[in-house]
Amino acid sequence: MPKRVDHAERRTEIAEALVRVAGRRGLHAVGMRDVAAEAGVSLRLVQYYFETKEKLLLFGLEHLTGKFGERLAARIRAAGDGPGPRAMVEALLMTALPTDEESRIFHHLYTSYAVLAVTDRTLAAQPFIKDPDAAERALTDILRQAQAADLLQPGVDSQLTAAGLLAMSAGLGTSILVGQRSPESAAAVLDDHLDRIFRSVDAAA
Amino acid sequence: MPKRVDHAERRTEIAEALVRVAGRRGLHAVGMRDVAAEAGVSLRLVQYYFETKEKLLLFGLEHLTGKFGERLAARIRAAGDGPGPRAMVEALLMTALPTDEESRIFHHLYTSYAVLAVTDRTLAAQPFIKDPDAAERALTDILRQAQAADLLQPGVDSQLTAAGLLAMSAGLGTSILVGQRSPESAAAVLDDHLDRIFRSVDAAA
DNA sequence: CCTTTCATGGTACAGCCGTATCAACATCGT
DNA sequence: ACGATGTTGATACGGCTGTACCATGAAAGG
Numbered sequence: 001m002p003k004r005v006d007h008a009e010r011r012t013e014i015a016e017a018l019v020r021v022a023g024r025r026g027l028h029a030v031g032m033r034d035v036a037a038e039a040g041v042s043l044r045l046v047q048y049y050f051e052t053k054e055k056l057l058l059f060g061l062e063h064l065t066g067k068f069g070e071r072l073a074a075r076i077r078a079a080g081d082g083p084g085p086r087a088m089v090e091a092l093l094m095t096a097l098p099t100d101e102e103s104r105i106f107h108h109l110y111t112s113y114a115v116l117a118v119t120d121r122t123l124a125a126q127p128f129i130k131d132p133d134a135a136e137r138a139l140t141d142i143l144r145q146a147q148a149a150d151l152l153q154p155g156v157d158s159q160l161t162a163a164g165l166l167a168m169s170a171g172l173g174t175s176i177l178v179g180q181r182s183p184e185s186a187a188a189v190l191d192d193h194l195d196r197i198f199r200s201v202d203a204a205a
Numbered sequence: 206m207p208k209r210v211d212h213a214e215r216r217t218e219i220a221e222a223l224v225r226v227a228g229r230r231g232l233h234a235v236g237m238r239d240v241a242a243e244a245g246v247s248l249r250l251v252q253y254y255f256e257t258k259e260k261l262l263l264f265g266l267e268h269l270t271g272k273f274g275e276r277l278a279a280r281i282r283a284a285g286d287g288p289g290p291r292a293m294v295e296a297l298l299m300t301a302l303p304t305d306e307e308s309r310i311f312h313h314l315y316t317s318y319a320v321l322a323v324t325d326r327t328l329a330a331q332p333f334i335k336d337p338d339a340a341e342r343a344l345t346d347i348l349r350q351a352q353a354a355d356l357l358q359p360g361v362d363s364q365l366t367a368a369g370l371l372a373m374s375a376g377l378g379t380s381i382l383v384g385q386r387s388p389e390s391a392a393a394v395l396d397d398h399l400d401r402i403f404r405s406v407d408a409a410a
Numbered sequence: 411c412c413t414t415t416c417a418t419g420g421t422a423c424a425g426c427c428g429t430a431t432c433a434a435c436a437t438c439g440t
Numbered sequence: 441a442c443g444a445t446g447t448t449g450a451t452a453c454g455g456c457t458g459t460a461c462c463a464t465g466a467a468a469g470g
Contacts, residue, residue, distance in 0.1 A: 005447075026324035028233050031427065042449055043428095053428065108323050115317050117383050119231035124384065153401075160397040164373055167380060167394065171372030178322050179329065181368075189372065192365040196358075196401050209467080210417070237458065247419050248458095258458065 011049050014039050015063040018056060023105035027112040032056070058126065061113050065128045068106050071095065072135075085146035086198050089165070092139060093190055096169045098176050099183045107173050136162050143197075151199055161197055168193065216254050219244050220268040223261060228310035232317040237261075263331065266318050270333045273311050276300065277340075290351035291403050294370070297344060298395055301374045303381050304388045312378050341367050348402075356404055366402060373398065 017039035022030045032053055036043040050056035072095050079091035098107040110128075117123040139162040146152050172186040222244035227235045237258060241248045255261035277300050284296035303312040315333075322328040344367040351357050377391040 024324075026321065028321070029324070032429090033427085044449060045447085047429075048447070051429095108320070111316065111379075112320050114379060114383050115313070115320055116231065116233070118313050119229075119234070155400075157397055160394050163386075163390075164377075164394045164398050167376030167391075168369055168373035169376070170379065171374070171376035174316075174319060174375065175372060178319050185368075186372075189365050189369045192362055193369050193398075195360075236456085238456095249419055249421095250417085252459075253417075256459095 007049065011059060012063065014041070014046055014049055014056070015060045018060040019064055019105060019109065022060075022109055022112070027109055027116075054122065057113075058122075061109075061123075061126060061128060064106060064109055068103075068110075071102075076138075085142055085149070085151055086194065088142055089139065089146075089194065090190070092135075092142075093165060093169045094187060096166070097173050097183060097186055104177065107177050111174060111177070136166055139166060146198070153197060153199060156197055165190075165193070165197075212254065216264060217268065219246070219251055219254055219261070220265045223265040224269055224310060224314065227265075227314055227317070232314055232321075259327065262318075263327070266314075266328075266331060266333060269311060269314055273308075273315075276307075281343075290347055290354070290356055291399060293347055294344065294351075294399065295395070297340075297347075298370060298374045299392060301340075301371075301378060302388060302391055302395075303378050309382065312382050316379060316382070341371055344371060351403070358402060358404060361402055370395075370398070370402075 014035060018030065018035045021034050021038040025034070032046055033043055035056070036046045039046070046056065050059060072092065075091045075095045076088055079088045082088075095103070098104040113123060113126075113128075117126070136159075140158050143152065143156070143158040143162055147156060147158060169190065172181065172189060175181040176183055176186055219240060223235065223240045226239050226243040230239070237251055238248050240261070241251045244251070251261065255264060277297065280296045280300045281293055284293045287293075300308070303309040318328060318331075318333075322331070341364075345363050348357065348361070348363040348367055352361060352363060374395065377386065377394060380386040381388055381391055
């Protein structure tokens with residue numbers, strides 16, 4: 001056998017090139033040639049590793065969500081060592097906001113994919129869009145634990161609250177993305193709502 | 206002068222054709238020829254009334270937001286005759302959810318435009334995206350009135366709450382759009398949060 | 411009536427897209 | 441060493457896109 005190149009790694013490199021250029025010019029404006037140029041390889045090579053554009057996009061989405069999932073998990077883990085459930089919830093929700101460049105790109109492209117998924121059944125069947133309950137379940141669990149520890153206001157429904165907080169976080173995210181709102185004000189909005197869910201005692205850092 | 210046709214009306218017809226076909230196949234997949242066919246006119250006519258595709262898209266967005274604004278205003282007015290502030294707030298937020306086909310299309314295309322606005326400065330400068338504070342101000346006012354009438358829970362910040370509710374509504378909207386959530390469960394989430402903002406007395410229809 | 415002006419239609423032109431084809435190169439098994 | 445095979449490159453093709461061009465029809469003003 002010849003040259004022996006790690007296919008998985010190459011595919012990852014190309015997918016990251018896709019993410020970079022799509023984040024810069026928009027997913028709709030990205031072509032195979034752009035990806036190839038960004039990755040510093042020939043067009044043919046992109047075709048070689050991803051036979052078709054659709055497969056490239058699909059893999060790019062996987063890669064994107066994968067990296068974001070890791071990032072999220074890391075932040076939650078870091079917050080887990082900290083003061084309490086509220087810090088974990090804040091970490092989770094704040095990570096979901098497009099604050100730095102990486103999360104901005106994630107939000108941008110995730111939303112792009114979501115829009116495409118409305119009219120593309122292949123995309124709609126992807127797990128990221130099909131099973132986002134993962135985040136919801138995780139948040140629900142955290143809230144339940146907090147509730148068991150009597151850290152929440154009375155009458156809080158963990159599941160509905162988790163769903164609402166995630167939706168709010170997503171909505172704030174796109175607001176930030178299009179420049180309607182600053183990350184700081186979005187954080188203020190989230191905090192205000194958390195104040196109405198957690199008992200006030202817990203507020204400390 | 207010749208035939209005398211109401212230009213504004215024709216432009217509206219074509220814009221509605223654009224909205225229809227874009228709602229069906231996605232904004233990214235819409236071409237001039239598709240719009241012409243959908244409107245039952247020739248390609249040249251579309252070019253005649255909108256010199257360029259960009260102008261067509263811009264006008265389509267105006268039309269879309271205009272119609273949606275009217276719809277929203279009508280619902281709020283209808284709810285205004287009703288029982289109280291909470292009903293108005295619910296009307297406003299529920300109208301923003303993609304329940305029927307018309308609002309689904311609105312959400313779909315609005316999000317499409319928002320994504321494009323991330324990389325297109327002309328689109329980003331459009332008022333719809335530049336000044337969506339209209340809805341936020343309106344909701345804030347309603348909440349303030351409710352607060353003055355002592356209908357809210359103590360410690361509610363009208364502005365932050367309004368922003369949060371709108372963001373949550375938007376987030377729930379896209380969840381519905383991509384099929385992650387049913388309109389009913391989204392309504393439940395919203396109601397749950399309103400329960401934590403309004404005093405319980407007000408709950409009746 | 412007849413010309414001017416608006417309105418409309420058909421069609422052609424570059425340019426870009428994704429994909430396929432053809433060819434060369436490098437490396438590993440034998 | 442040598443052929444087989446995984447890997448890379450250059451280029452061509454058909455289809456689609458937005459836009460521009462040319463021509464015709466229809467109605468109001470002289």
